[in-house]
Amino acid sequence: MTTEFLADLRALARDQATALRATALDLDRDPTLATTGLHRAVPWRQLVGLPAAYNTDPLRVRGRPVLLDTCVEQVTVLEELARADAGAVLALPGPSMSGSVIADLADDEQRERYWNTVADGPTWTFFGMTEPAHGSDPGGMTTTLRPDGDRLLLTGTKRYVGNAPRARLGVVFARRHSGPLGVVAVLVDTSRPGFEAVPLPTLGLRGLQLSELRMRDVPIEAADVLGRHRSATRQGMWAATRTFHRYRPVVSCLALGVAQAAYDLVTAERRGFRSHERHLLDGWAQRLAGTRALVLAAARSADRDPADGTLASAAKIRATGLAEEITTTAVRMLGPGARWEHPLLDKLVRDARAFEFMEGTGNIQRLTLAQGYLQGRLGDARAA
Amino acid sequence: MTPTVAPPAAPSGPAPSPTGRPAPSSRPRAGSVDPRRHRLVAYTEGPAAALAALHDAVSPAVLPAGPGGHTLLPAETDAACDRYVACDGPRSRAGLPELARVPVGDTDLVARRLPRPAPPDPAWSTGVAWIRLGLAERLLAAAAAHLRGRSVAGAPTLNLPLVRAMLADAAAGVAEARALLDTDDGDPSALRRVHEGLDEVGRRCLHLFGAAGFLADGPGSEVRASELLADTYPPPTDLEAP
């Protein structure tokens, strides 16, 4: 994909973003707006990466259809949308992270069922991995899938799961046996008895509507277990890891969008910067450009090989740090009471704090990056 | 704060100076309370109680404005004020609209904008800085307790080297802020550094908490209150300093 092509795609996304900017504060106040109006404000079908068969009227750039089913296209478009409202991007209906698990694990019947439901009309999905006592160490999960006659029962609690209260379908990770290979991914229909998704009020990214999944003996058919035709090593954790590798560049582009939005706000709201402030702004502009290049490189790497998350971790560390730093310092640059006078800035500060945790904390990214570097996966001069 | 977190260990005394001798700022200003007391109230009881106590000591019945003309007070304290001080003298506070409500603990902080208020009282700004120090210490203690109770592959999360490193960074930030406040000689740039340093401590602690710190009813709500206090009541800039 050429630089010119991506620049045109970005320009197109910038136009779409206008609608999201207008609703940003409303959605922050009332996350339920996501299901009542947001998907009408933007052409969600074109933006969420539906497969070609379900996306009959795709975005077009220079006459060419763009499905937004690659990481490179996603980070280009979603950064611009996040620059208007990252909460709205995450509140869009569609496959989000669960789609990646489907791509890796579903058989033909499951794939068809999933996409038929998701493309049917605005439909939300979720990805349920984290538990109250197990976030950074998903291997410790205690949600179980156990046999009961000729069906299975799903029991456990998941926490901090985005979009679940409004979802019809989602992927839940559960333990079938002990050990790292004992985790399976299950396609869960939220209307099943024993399933409940309770909203958790958050400080930022409120549009995403985090929630707690409470599952008590939820009946699961054998046909709902993903990866059943796959080998023992290609099961839940394998697919989850690949999903993280694909989705970390996307989370990074959202953080970058928030950072850019805070930069835009400072430069729009103030005139006559003092010399040390100019210096600071120049530094930010350079770091925004550097992070953007890194996010794009990470997206290319994820498209090429989703088994390798080294660059994705690097991008996430950089983008998250930049978003936190620019939003926080922007408050000081806009003078006393800036968070009262600029509610949008207050929202950016709150939203920026989410990215540290999504798809793994900064520490987890550091461990992944260090390991990847030591294994020669950064494609640096050592390999040249 | 988080009800599941064990109460933090007693703080290391009401801010003794690093030398053990009373620091210059420990001389109570005439007619006022030693500002270091507010640190302890913030540490043990949280932001609303500490603000109420500071208000009692420094600004009873009067809405205290920051340099941008905003106030931020616990709802009960706000309701008990009947006036504020404008440039040309005291004014009734009747009819001032509410800007925002910030839930924290079992109450709300209320923000308002005052028309043409007089410059803020330095005793208020200093008190706010001590409150923020106490809140940062409270937060760090709660983060350590939280991670002592979580585990990764059977070992306490608190014992992971990368986690210890973050904890150490936060502890250094607390120590720096306290050292600056202990030697406070009214230099506004020192007070600005206190606030910046405490903002960093807050962010580091939020990282330590994991997603639990991102919930509106978790420890993050006190971080938010503390940051909003800094934004509402920052120390004067060089240009405005007396």
Ligand SMILES: Cc1cc2nc3c(=O)[nH]c(=O)nc-3n(C[C@H](O)[C@H](O)[C@H](O)COP(=O)(O)OP(=O)(O)OC[C@H]3O[C@@H](n4cnc5c(N)ncnc54)[C@H](O)[C@@H]3O)c2cc1C
């Ligand atoms: C906005 C948002 C959206 C989210 N969406 C989802 C979702 O859709 N689905 C889902 O399943 N989850 C989701 N999460 C949860 C997220 O994945 C977890 O918050 C994250 O994995 C961290 O887990 P934790 O919060 O339990 O923190 P913990 O794991 O308890 O971490 C606490 C602290 O310890 C550190 N730490 C932990 N282990 C290590 C280690 N081995 N080495 C070094 N340091 C370590 C962490 O860096 C952190 O500082 C979301 C979270 C947020 C905030």
